[in-house]
Amino acid sequence: xxxxxxxxxxxxxxxxxxxxxxxxxxxxxxxxxxxxxxxxxxxxxxxxxxxxxxxxxxxxxxxxxxxxxxxxxxxxxxxxxxxxxxxxxxxxxxxxxxxxxxxxxxxxxx
Amino acid sequence: xxxxxxxxxxxxxxxxxxxxxxxxxxxxxxxxxxxxxxxxxxxxxxxxxxxxxxxxxxxxxxxxxxxxxxxxxxxxxxxxxxxxxxxxxxxxxxxxxxxxxxxxxxxxxxxxxxxx
Numbered sequence: 001x002x003x004x005x006x007x008x009x010x011x012x013x014x015x016x017x018x019x020x021x022x023x024x025x026x027x028x029x030x031x032x033x034x035x036x037x038x039x040x041x042x043x044x045x046x047x048x049x050x051x052x053x054x055x056x057x058x059x060x061x062x063x064x065x066x067x068x069x070x071x072x073x074x075x076x077x078x079x080x081x082x083x084x085x086x087x088x089x090x091x092x093x094x095x096x097x098x099x100x101x102x103x104x105x106x107x108x109x110x
Numbered sequence: 111x112x113x114x115x116x117x118x119x120x121x122x123x124x125x126x127x128x129x130x131x132x133x134x135x136x137x138x139x140x141x142x143x144x145x146x147x148x149x150x151x152x153x154x155x156x157x158x159x160x161x162x163x164x165x166x167x168x169x170x171x172x173x174x175x176x177x178x179x180x181x182x183x184x185x186x187x188x189x190x191x192x193x194x195x196x197x198x199x200x201x202x203x204x205x206x207x208x209x210x211x212x213x214x215x216x217x218x219x220x221x222x223x224x225x226x
Binding site: 034036041042043044045046049087098099100101102103 | 116143147155202204214216
């Protein structure tokens with residue numbers, strides 16, 4: 001599984017877009033990029049995932065660079081409830097084993 | 111999606127004792143995983159629970175300390191044996207239903223363990 005690196009923490013103003021970067025420079029062609037978040041020691045919650053194309057769902061958007069070496073999770077209108085630790089993971093579906101990095105602690109401020 | 115029930119949600123235990131954590135899924139899943147999250151840290155994979163065979167442990171984790179059962183496709187247990195204060199952590203069960211691009215991990219709410 002590819003190693004990912006994320007900034008340890010970020011701040012965002014409530015109502016503004018939160019852009020969380022992730023580097024996965026050693027990602028292989030069959031590895032997807034997944035994003036999860038963990039709020040206050042609850043179980044991690046799935047947000048979004050993608051392989052090559054940009055993806056959007058009701059929670060967020062995922063922008064993957066053309067060379068797939070990095071990606072950005074976008075929360076379009078951050079709220080206080082989005083304060084959490086966000087994990088970027090790259091792994092091979094079918095391989096199942098998921099390795100978590102340190103994640104980014106996002107603070108959304110009023 | 112998969113709904114995971116994990117029990118107990120929290121416990122306080124004395125050193126030297128053992129605790130068994132249960133993980134029940136509302137659908138049959140091939141793979142179940144157990145993670146540990148020490149205070150202020152990220153998640154660390156303990157083992158993969160395989161139905162019908164022994165669990166596969168990650169480096170630094172051994173069966174004698176963390177025995178795992180997987181009697182069927184919807185249930186697994188993790189036992190933390192001979193506990194010490196260093197075992198105080200959140201223990202999380204996760205499953206990976208779906209295939210291909212629809213595959214994603216789902217997590218239980220975790221078991222907060224404190225060892226005195």
